[in-house]
Amino acid sequence: MRYNVSHTSIALERALNCEPWYMPGDGFAGRIFRADAATSMNTYEVKLVRRDEIAEGTMAFYFEKPASFSYRAGQYAEVTLIDPPESDAEGPNRAFSIAAAPHESELMIASRMRDTAFKRVLRTMPLGTAVRWEAPIGSFTLHTDAAKPAVFLMGGIGVTPARAMILDAIERKLPHSLTLFYSNRRPEDAAFLAELQRAESQSPTFKLVATMTDMAGAKQPWSGETGYIDTAMVQRHVADPTAPIWYLAGPAAMVGAMRALAAKLGVNEDNIRTEEFSGY
Numbered sequence: 001m002r003y004n005v006s007h008t009s010i011a012l013e014r015a016l017n018c019e020p021w022y023m024p025g026d027g028f029a030g031r032i033f034r035a036d037a038a039t040s041m042n043t044y045e046v047k048l049v050r051r052d053e054i055a056e057g058t059m060a061f062y063f064e065k066p067a068s069f070s071y072r073a074g075q076y077a078e079v080t081l082i083d084p085p086e087s088d089a090e091g092p093n094r095a096f097s098i099a100a101a102p103h104e105s106e107l108m109i110a111s112r113m114r115d116t117a118f119k120r121v122l123r124t125m126p127l128g129t130a131v132r133w134e135a136p137i138g139s140f141t142l143h144t145d146a147a148k149p150a151v152f153l154m155g156g157i158g159v160t161p162a163r164a165m166i167l168d169a170i171e172r173k174l175p176h177s178l179t180l181f182y183s184n185r186r187p188e189d190a191a192f193l194a195e196l197q198r199a200e201s202q203s204p205t206f207k208l209v210a211t212m213t214d215m216a217g218a219k220q221p222w223s224g225e226t227g228y229i230d231t232a233m234v235q236r237h238v239a240d241p242t243a244p245i246w247y248l249a250g251p252a253a254m255v256g257a258m259r260a261l262a263a264k265l266g267v268n269e270d271n272i273r274t275e276e277f278s279g280y
């Protein structure tokens with residue numbers, strides 16, 4: 001089992017079957033036992049139904065969704081390979097945000113495909129192979145007070161929970177204003193980019209600010225923002241940075257940089273929610 005800093009909270013959530021709970025208006029946050037049995041964590045064996053390369057070096061894996069599987073957009077799963085043909089020191093399990101929105105018919109995770117034993121197995125195992133999902137886990141989910149906008153600061157594979165939350169909010173016609181800042185080196189590295197662009201063009205509540213940081217090395221054209229997400233870029237698109245709830249996800253370095261940026265913008269710590277992809 002891989003328990004590091006972030007996994008401490010997984011262990012706690014498992015042990016207590018509880019998670020942080022926010023009162024309407026987000027004025028109070030505490031930890032209470034879940035009353036919501038429909039989304040409590042369970043163990044499932046789910047079969048791989050297909051996999052696609054969705055950006056350079058990035059793959060999506062689609063699994064059958066059991067009828068009893070229920071979750072909130074933004075939550076994650078602990079995925080364990082069952083009797084894998086190879087393993088390494090990190091073992092047969094990894095955490096993945098559930099990138100599919102709850103209304104979609106399949107479960108889906110997406111990952112940068114490094115050459116590790118876990119990912120070699122995921123990439124090559126026959127369709128129909130079952131893996132174990134412990135899910136749903138976590139409280140990285142959209143706030144309920146629609147008067148507060150949501151701003152997502154995501155880089156690379158950190159987009160996975162944002163995809164689920166944004167497509168879910170659009171599907172459920174939630175009135176929240178949603179802005180996604182999405183940073184990648186090049187357009188060809190940006191998973192779900194075309195789909196997010198389509199969602200933006202079809203939804204009055206969702207604004208996508210995609211930015212590319214290395215167009216010199218790009219094969220595809222790009223006419224949007226370029227350069228790292230910085231205070232000037234955010235201020236061009238967010239009128240009052242103190243109003244939204246801010247969502248940051250991805251590798252620890254990215255989350256750390258985005259947290260520092262939010263602080264520079266004067267965002268109150270209480271309005272920042274993070275999901276660190278430990279292991280990157």
Ligand SMILES: Cc1cc2nc3c(=O)[nH]c(=O)nc-3n(C[C@H](O)[C@H](O)[C@H](O)COP(=O)(O)OP(=O)(O)OC[C@H]3O[C@@H](n4cnc5c(N)ncnc54)[C@H](O)[C@@H]3O)c2cc1C
Pocket residue numbers: 006007076090094095096097098109110111112113114115116117118119157160161275276277278279280
């Ligand atoms: C809540 C949560 C949600 C997550 N969601 C996602 C998600 O949606 N998608 C996703 O892809 N990941 C996600 N992760 C991270 C995921 O669990 C893995 O840790 C990650 O994908 C790396 O796995 P790996 O097998 O490539 O490398 P590991 O075997 O886990 O790597 C172990 C260590 O080896 C080093 N390493 C390995 N290969 C390389 C390499 N090629 N270059 C440099 N260093 C290397 C790294 O320093 C790393 O820390 C999430 C993690 C958490 C905690």
